[in-house]
Structures are given as structure tokens and as C-alpha cells.
Amino acid sequence: MTRLTIALDVMGGDIGPRVTIPASIKALENDPDLFLLLFGDRHQIVPLLNNLSSDIRTRLTICHTSHEIKNNQDLSFALRHSKGSSMRLAIEAVQRGEAKACVSAGNTGALMGLSKIILQPLKGIERPALISILPTMQGERSVMLDLGANINCSAENLYQFALMGTIFAENCLGLVYPRIALLNIGIEEIKGNKLIKDTAEILKQKTTLNYIGFIEGDSLLNGKADIIVHDGFVGNIALKTIEGVIKNMISLFKGDSSVNKTNHICKSIFGKLMKNLFLKGSYQRLKNINPDQYNGASLIGLNSVVVKSHGSANIDAFSYAIADAALQARQNIPNKILVGLEKY
Template sequence: MNRLTLALDVMGGDVGPRITIPASIKALENDPMLSLLLFGDRQQITPLLEKVPESILSRLTVCHCARVVENSQGLSYALRRSKGTSMRLAIEAVQKGEAQGCVSGGNTAALMGLAKIILQPLKGIERPALVSVIPTMTGEQSVMLDLGANIECSAENLYQFAVMGAIFAENRLGLVFPRVALLNIGIEEIKGYKSIRDAAEMLKNNTTLNYIGFIEGDLLLNGKADVIVNDGFVGNVALKTLEGAAKNVISLFKGNAALNKTNHICKPLFAWLVKKLFLKGSYQRLKQINPDQYNGASLIGLTSVVVKSHGGANSEAFAYAIADAALQARQQIPTKILAGLEKY
């Protein structure tokens, strides 16, 4: 494992340092070769480091900045007023070579905009995309993009997402010739927006890609495709729907106290459905899934690693986002995507 430094926007997210600092400490405990640059308000950060061992503190550098990009700010306003903010300084640390990747739970649009301006897209990439790894009922994993960075997409955009997603799946998940599908409202060729149908034709014509056609939303977790491609609006809604449903179902099976007290009507219904519809092994895997492990989406198509954590992530989930950024940086995912673009 190589030594690595990541830059963290510790002010991002719904709670800020009270979540990101414990997460940073946990990430350093789990990865002895990792160092972190913490960008944020020193007055809020320092009290949270009082009882941290020196072995951990020696790999933490607090970079004070009082300004923050607010979640409520529009993109243009946030970009104009981003100078000196924790988010911008964290990204600039990557640009300067002080860190090999960046993690933030802040304003998604601002993170995307700043990263695109400061770090620049890879040559030939029109729009970077948000990609995330999602679990499947088979116990394996798929990747899904775009998840909110690009609300409206052309056929060319979707085609590039498919190419980047395939390269990401090959390197991040170790897959060979990953199956690529477009998320659509039906599997028939006449279904969906014109941009989706045109993207399908482009993908069919590229024989170096393992394009398998359209996939519907009910099969997102069934392992039918390794790479699921869609525009950012559809992807964001689909992913958050999956996350919400999964957390609710898992809470029921793990014995959520509030639900147990009320004998929630959904509990026996969900239990019956899952036991009937899934194999025993899948049922056991469902109960063991930890949604925190899938926190964070990566901005791929940029020259460096940038990971966006959920704004409402807890400390364990944010620690997973840090670990994911470290893994991608060590795997040199941006370099491999750039090289892979020539292949496809």
C-alpha cells in the first residue's frame, strides 16, 4: 500500500466537523499509509482532536479557512464567491499536487463546477459524471452513472458515460468486458427519449463495448448489468429511491426499536415478500448489507480523484467515502480512464 495524502472539505455536509472529523480519525486508524489535509474552521476542528493519539495527529494537517460553500447557494453564486472556502481550497490542494484526491460532502453542483474548472476534464470528455458502486442481490456490485451532475444529457454525453463507466468497472471492480445497459422505461427499442435511443445506436456500433440494451428500474439491484447508464436527473431519483427503500427494509429486519414497539404493519408484509421472492442466500445478504459502505459518488472524467459524500452521511459513511477516494487514487483511476478512452 502506497503512502497517500487526501484533501478533505470538512465543513461540507449537513453537520460538518462533528461528522467529518471522527470520520477522518477512523479512516486514518484503518489506513496507516494515509495522511489528510483538513480544510475548515480551526475553532470547530481543534476541540474534536483533543483526545486523538499522536500517531493519528501526526498524519493530520488542519488548514484553517472560515468560509464555506453553502448547500443553499446556486451554482453561479457559489462559484463567484468560492475563493477561500473549504471546498475550493481542498480542490486547489489537489491541483497543486499537495494531495492526490479530494472528498467533500458539500454542494454537489459547486463541487462539480469547481472541480471541472480547477482540475479540468480528461482530454475528449465533454462532461464529467457522478458514478457510484451499488450492491446487487447476487452479492456482487454494479456501477451507475450519472447520479446528478448532468441533469440534461445528449446522446453523446450518455455514450461517453457508458465508456467511462465501463473503464471504471474494469479497474474499480476488476471486471472483464463489463455488461453495459441504458436505464429506460422499457426494453423495446422504440421506448424512451430520442437521446437514449440515439445513444443505444452509438453503443451498438462500438463492438469493443459489451452493450446489452435497455434495463428497467426494477432490475437495478439484480446484477443484470455491470454498468448502468442514465442522465443525472433519472439517476439521482433512482439511486435515492433505492437507498430509502433499502434503509427502511433493513431497519425492519434488523429490529428497529420504534418499528418493533408499534408492530409496524410493513414489517410482516416485507418479511413475507422477501422470503417468498428471494433465495435464502439473497435474503441473508440483504439483512447484512450496510448502506454506509456505499456512501459517496465519484466525479469521473476529471484529471484527479474527487469523491462526493452524501450531505447527510454519518461518520462511518464518510469514512467509507475517504477510503474509496484513497483506493481510487492508489489505483490511478483517472489515468486508466484516459488510457482506456483510446481503447474505446
């Protein structure tokens, strides 16, 4: 395997370098051909790089900047004041060819806006979308998009999301003729708003795509569809709801101290009853659906790989986001999507 360099915005996220730096080290330990450009405040980064092996140290490069984009900054303000920020410099490193991908846990809107301006969408794509892989209860995987990049969408946007999701699933999941579904408030054709109905009509006419109809929120992890399409507002809420429920359920059955301190759930009659009712095999499957392993939503539809990690990601989760970016860069997913667009 040849050398691969990825640019990281290490200042992004709720905790910043205290998570992103240990995660970077872990990613390097797991991938001997990986090199990382760390964009951030040197004074916060250096103290976290103690006791590194010579191999790890030679594969880390600190790119100092004292400026960062805050998660709570308004999009227009963030973009106007992005010059010299850790996020912008990481993206610009990809533009210049110094890195093959960018990873950030920072402001989603700013990452989307800067990536679209600096890296440019693929020819024929109006709006890039955030896409993520979801595990299913059957041990398989599906993809969801958009997850927050585009709050207001047209039917054409959702159609393009379905198209990009198909190409992504074919190349990253190895699926053949993957099933596409629209997330809706019911499975009946009469259900839904005008956007969903108009998108459904477009997809019905595209016989090269395997559109199977509507899917409801209670079936997102049931493996009924390979590609689940929706606008960013709905998708972001759906994804975070799934992650929150899974994490809380795992904490409940493990007797996590944070849960005990807040609600004393595991000591209650309800908690004991839930443990008894929840079959051991089902609990094991739930544990296997670890949200940390699926941290990182990719901005597909761009000329380069950009991965957005959750702002609240822990060390393991952020290292998974780096690994995901490395995989997509090595597989040259942007180019495969471009070729796929011409095919469809």
C-alpha cells in the same frame, strides 16, 4: 505502501465536522499510510480532536478557513463566492499536488463546477460524471452513472459515460468486457425518449463495447448489467430511492426505534407478516447491501480523483468515501481512464 495525502472539505454535508472529523479519524485508524488535510473552521475542528494517539495526530493537518459553500446556495452564487472556501481550497490542494484526491459532502453542483474549472476534464471528455458502485443481490457489484452531475445530457454525453464506466469497471471491479445497459422505462426498443434512443444507436455501432440494451428500474440490483447509464436527473432519483428503500427495510426488520416512533410498523400486523414472509436468507442478503459501504460517488473524467459523499452521510459512510478516494488514487484511476479512452 507509500504515503498518500487526501484533502477533505470537512465543512460539507448536513452536519459538517461532527461527522467528517470522527470519520477522518476512523479512516486514519484503518489506513496507516494515509495523511489528511482538513479544510475547515479550526474552532469547530479542534474540539473534536481530543484524546488522539500521537500517530493519528501527526497524520492530520488543519487548514483553517472560516468560509464554506452552503448546500442550499445557487450554483452561480456558490461559484462566484467560492474563493477561500473549504471546498475550493481542498480542490486547489489537489491541483498544486499537495494531495492526490479530494473528498467533500458539500454542494454537488459547486463541487462539480469547481473541479471541472480547477482540475480540468481529461482530454476528449466533454463532461465529468458522478459514478458509484452498487451491490447486487448475487453478491456482485455494478456501477451507475451519471448520479446527478449532469441534469441535461446529449447522446454523446451518455456515450462517453458508458465509455468511462467501462474503463472504471475494468480497473476497479476487474471485469472483462463488462455489460452496458441504458436505464429506461421499458426493455423494448420502441420505449424511451429521443435521448435514450439516440444513445442506444451510438452504442450499437461501437462493437468494442458490450452494449446489451435497456434495463428497467426494478432490475438495478439484480446483476443484469455491469454498467448502468442514464442522465444525472434520473440517476440521482434512482440511487436515492434504492438507498431509502434498503435503509427502511433494514430498519423495519430490526425493529428500529425511529421507525416505531413514526409509524409503529414493526408492532403492526403488517410488520409481523412481512417479517414472516421475508425469508431469513433474503433478509441476510438485504443486510449485506449496506448503503453506507457504498457512500461516495466519484467524479470521473477529471485529471484527478474527486469523491462526493452524500450530504446526509454518517461517520461510517464518510470514512468509506475517504477509503474509496484512497483506493482510486493509489490505482491512478484518472490515468487509466485516459489510457482506456485512447484504446477505445
